[in-house]
Amino acid sequence: MxxxxxxxxxxxxxxxxxxxxxxxxxxxxxxxxxxxxxxxxxxxxxxxxxxxxxIISGGTGIFIPESRRFFMSSHSGLWRHCRNSIVPNALSNAQVVRNFSSMSYTSQTLINDAKRNLSHMEFIRNFAAEKLDASENFTEAARRHMFAHWARGEEEEFQTYRTAFHKLVISAELGQHELNATLAKPIEINPLDVKGIIERKTFGTALQKVKYNNTWSYYVIPEVAQLSIFSNWTDYPLVVRLLGTYIRDIGIPAYVLNDERVILILVPPKPPKGGGQTNFYSYIPYPRCKYIDMFPNSNTLRSEPGFDDELMVMxxxxxxxxxxxxxxxxxxxxxxxxxxxxxxxxxxxxxxxxxxxxxxxxxxxxxxxxxxxxxxxxxxxxxxxxxxxxxxxxxxxxxxxxxxxxxxxxxxxxxxxxxxxxxxxxxxxxxxxxxxxxxxxxxxxxxx
Missing domain, CATH: 1.20.140.150 (Butyryl-CoA Dehydrogenase, subunit A; domain 3)
Structure with a gap:
């Protein structure tokens, strides 16, 4: 149908x-x-x-005084950061002026191991047990105590002496003159010009001749930093290796100021392409990638050589x-x-x-x-x-x-x-x- x-x-x-x-x-x-x-x-x-x-590019290299490295480039995402830098190391027999931090370890693992070994040494125990005399000045004994407590990881005692050092030394007129820099652009100093630096007294009393690894060399050690360390510190190799970290933990900047309070920085010659070696420096590539710490604490940030207390706050x-x-x-x-x-x-x-x-x-x-x-x-x-x-x-x-x-x-x-x-x-x-x-x-x- x-x-x-x-x-x-x-x-x-x-x-x-x-x-x-x-x-x-x-x-x-x-x-x-x-x-x-x-x-x-x-x-x-x-x-x-x-x-x-x-992606941040440093071109032929930008020298970072705090880390003593040439920044070459970096790239980062939401979870990981990679940084490529080149570390200039002055050759042992090279006649150059060095920054005091160049004597120090930069690896946090090496720093922790050195402090652990140092804390068991007899002279550290003697420093901690030394009797203090009542004084309105930050005496040699006080400097020994402060270093001993720092080396032994006794944070509370170290902070007590650190506070006293800031009050008696850094807050004094000399300390303020040495630390309060103007906003003027830092002046770059050629570390190869050893004779000129000495004759012109560019760094004043901050320039010290120190025997390190059986070699006498000129090192720039800020005057305030010299007042924070005990007198015969160069007799102890581990102390020398930890000096830069110790000075940083006290809160003393690595720079030196001239009479106009402008920062003076030692800047090595730029590295050859891809690193290598010249007559005065060896240039070692230092690539590093790490996952970003979402919840950093002060100890984590202090492992970065470029961070001081002010930068940690920022x-x-x-x-x-x-x-x-x-x-x-x-x-x-x-x-x-x-x-x-x-x-x-x-x-x-x-x-x-x-x-x-x-x-x-x-x-x-x-x-x-x-x-x-x-x-x-x-x-x-x-x-x-x-x-x-x-x-x-x-x-x-x-x-x-x-x-x-x-x-x-x-x-x-x-x-x-x-x-x-x-x-x-x-x-x-x-x-x-x-x-x-x-x-x-x-x-x-x-x-x-």
């Missing part, structure tokens, strides 16, 4: 054909957005995993920036994953509210990705202003591919969010391409 087809049904199908074509176009657009979201999610994972967000806002970046990077990852799931769910359930939900989630993911980028830019501005060790003057900043991948992710989330919202209008009755879609957008009455 052949049933006649209603002309009204045919007319309705013909009328809905443009609506069906528009609906199929919409589905193709949203399917493309959903696939693009999956691609964006993968790209975001790659972006936050890489350590090439920030570092804590950077730690806040780093934690914020990492937190929002993970939040973005979670929200994007949720958005991708809801994007594909809209094809199983065509109700308009799920498209709006997916679009809203994509926009939230774009917002959190933008937060990561904005916090990153703010941290760079802060670092360039306050942390010269991490971003030295004269260095050039470029953005790594991690930043561009993050911007791509942000753009994709914005685009997909707007597309899902644009195509989330209700399609009821005659506006729907078929009855099934019309029913899907009808109001739902929730019963018992």
């Amino acid at each position: 052949i049933r006649d087809v209603s002309t009204s049904t045919i007319g309705r199908d013909e009328a809905r054909r443009p609506l069906m074509e528009a609906y199929m176009f919409q589905r193709r657009v949203l399917l493309g957005c959903s696939l693009l979201m999956v691609l964006s999610l993968i790209i975001w994972i790659v972006a936050i995993s890489t350590d090439h967000w920030i 570092w804590y806002p950077i730690a806040d920036y780093i934690r914020t970046q990492a937190s929002f990077a993970c939040i973005t990852l979670f929200v994007m994953s949720l958005g991708a799931v809801f994007s594909f769910y809209t094809f199983m359930n065509p109700r308009y509210m799920f498209k709006r939900l997916a679009g809203g989630i994509h926009l939230v993911a774009a917002s959190t990705a933008l937060v990561v980028l904005q916090v990153l830019f703010s941290s760079i501005d802060y670092t360039s202003t306050h942390l010269f060790y991490a971003y030295p003057d004269g260095a050039e900043l470029t953005w790594g591919y991690g930043v561009f991948l993050a911007w791509f992710t942000f753009g994709v989330n914005i685009l997909c969010g707007l597309m899902f919202l644009w195509y989330s209008g209700k399609k009821k009755g005659a506006k729907a391409p078929n009855d099934e879609l019309a029913m899907a957008d009808e109001p739902t009455i929730m019963g018992r």
Whole structure:
């Protein structure tokens, strides 16, 4: 039996054909957005995993006095930081003026081992047991006590003597003149000009001739630093090796000021390309990568040779920036994953509210990705202003591919969010391409 087809049904199908074509176009657009979201999610994972967000170049080398290294380049991401530097070491027989810190260990492991060995030595025990005389000055005995407590890791006792040293010596007129530098640009001194430095008395009494490793050499030791160490310290090799760390823990800067209180720094000749050796210095490449400590403490920061007490105070806002970046990077990852799931769910359930939900989630993911980028830019501005060790003057900043991948992710989330919202209008009755879609957008009455 052949049933006649209603002309009204045919007319309705013909009328809905443009609506069906528009609906199929919409589905193709949203399917493309959903696939693009999956691609964006993968790209975001790659972006936050890489350590090439920030790239800082030092060109032919920027000398960092605190670490005694030439900064060459660095690159970092949200979790890891890599720094390439070159360490200039004066040859043992070279006639150059050296900074006192060049005698010291720079590895925190070697420093800890040396302090452990030093603490068991007899002269340290004698220093700690030595009787102190009442005096308004920071005497030789007081200097011996302060060093002994530091070497033995007796933090409370060391801090007591350190406070007394700051009050009696550093706060005095001489100490303030030696430590309070002007804002003028530091003056670079050529360490190869030994004769000129001596004749001009460039460093004054800070220039001392010291026997180290059976060789007499000229070392620049700030006058305040000389007042903090006991008289015959050069007789003990481990003391010599720990002098730089000891002076830093007391809170004495490694620099020396001239009569106008401008910082004088010894700057070795720039390293040959790729390192190597000259007549006066050997240049050793020192690449290092480490994961960023999200919750640094003072002991962790002191392991960095470029940090003093002031810089440690300035570092804590950077730690806040780093934690914020990492937190929002993970939040973005979670929200994007949720958005991708809801994007594909809209094809199983065509109700308009799920498209709006997916679009809203994509926009939230774009917002959190933008937060990561904005916090990153703010941290760079802060670092360039306050942390010269991490971003030295004269260095050039470029953005790594991690930043561009993050911007791509942000753009994709914005685009997909707007597309899902644009195509989330209700399609009821005659506006729907078929009855099934019309029913899907009808109001739902929730019963018992």
